[in-house]
Amino acid sequence: MHILRHFDDIAPALKGAVYAIGNFDGVHIGHQQVIARTAAIAKELGAPTGVLMFEPHPRQYFFPDQPFFRLMSFRAKTRTLGEIGVDQIAALPFDKRMATMEAEDFVRNVLVEGLGAAHVVVGYDFCFGKGRRGDGALLRRMGEELGFGVTIVDEVKKGGDTYSSTRIRELLAKGDPRGAADLLGHWWTIETHVIKGDQRGRTIGFPTANLSLEGHLEPAFGVYAVKVEIEDGPHKGTYDGVANVGRRPTFDKEDVLLEVHIFGFEGDIYGAHLAVSFIDFLRPEQKFDGLESLKAQIAADSDKARTLLAAL
Template sequence: MQIIRHYEHVPPGLRGAVYALGNFDGVHLGHQQVIGKAAEVARELGAPLGVLVFEPHPQQFFFPERPFFRLTPFRAKARLLEGLGVDILAALPFDAHMAQKLAPEFVLDVLVNGLHAVHIVAGYDFRFGKGRGGDVAALSYMGEMEGFGVSIVEEVQAGGVTYSSTRIRELLAKGDPRGAADLLGHWWTVETHIQQGDQRGRTIGFPTANLPLGDHVQPALGVYAVKVEIEDGPHKGTYNGVANFGRRPTFDKQDVLLEVHIFDFDGDLYGVHAAISFIEYLRPEQKFDGLESLKAQIAKDSEKARTLLAGS
């Protein structure tokens, strides 16, 4: 998959693609319908399949003080899109210049004269341009005027529930990673680098890998059954484990941290990039009256997680 960072001076070999437009945070099943439609059109036209997103997400540009909300930061999003067969990812910077483009300017500057798109696919609620002034009707009209095709994908539902990034965030906040996965079409995953912590876990027989969430949305505080994928190095592979996401009240900590105990693992992972998939919520975080009661509970959590993960 080729990644384009700017729409100006796009190499000739990357022009003329079919583009799916959207933020695609989570790359959930509704997003996959939009990208799937774009893939269908690309096959019919014999054109490359492209996806256009903005980095940073426009919400981060307009509301930098808001809490982190992203289901899939850029690296995770790119990995998922590549898995869907996307040929070109146009990850364009969203800055003050882009924010001031009126809807017609966005179409002409970016889609027509920049990317030379031959066909555009968007969801029914796609908005674009300054003040979100452009909608799918305007996009379709400009497609007719400028000579590119437009396909609009209608709302995608399952059991009366609309696939949406907002709904997935709500499910994660409630401690329902399986419900989130049903809408995502894949496990919700945190990708980050393992850091060295206070190594307290080693002293109680449950060594943990410490992972900052970065700009991921925060799920419910508590204990989870997880799968851990190490992407490279001598320990490359997928492992089962149990994770605590919280403030560690037993040790009077206040900062929020993701700590993962990987089952049957012995090795140094400091600095390694890992992907943590949240499979099942086991229990809320709680404060224990001492290390022995904490150790006993971790053992119970680990046993429950092993049983759950054995069938997943």
């Protein structure tokens, strides 16, 4: 899979793809349907299937002080897109140049002259260009003028829920990872590296892998049944576990951390890259009056998580 980080001076061999345009945060079922439509058109035209997205997310550019909101890291997103059949990704920098580009200039300079798009596929509510003035109607009009095709995909719903990244964030904030998974089409997963913690878990019989949530959405604070994939090294594999997201009030901590206890695991994984998938919410985070009550609750949480995970 090719990843383009600019649209200027693209090699001729990389031009002519059919592009789905959007941010595709989470690569949820709605996104997957847009990309499936893109792949079908690309097959008809004998062209590569492409995705055009922006990095960083435009919301991050315009509102840099807002809390982290991304459902998926760039690394995870590109890998997932590759797994569902995308041949080429144009991950264009969203900077001042892009933020102030008029919609018509985006079409001419980026889509036509830069990427040489043969066809573009967008969602029903897609807007682009300075002030979000461009829309599907403008794309269609300019496509007819400049010689590229345009497909607009209608809203996709599951029951009363629209497949949307915003709705998935709301479900995770409420502690509903299964509801989020129903819209995602896969478990919501945080991918990051294991960092050094205070190693207190070892002293109470429940060693944990500590992971920073920086750059990721913070779900509801509390305890979750999780699946853990260690992606490299001698311990490579998938394991069951229980995780806590929060500030660890029993120990008067303030920083937010993801702590994962992997069942039956022994080994040093500091620095390893982990993918932690959230399966079920067990209980909210709480403060305990001592280590013994904390240990008893972790044991109970672990038993419940084992039962839930065994039923998958």
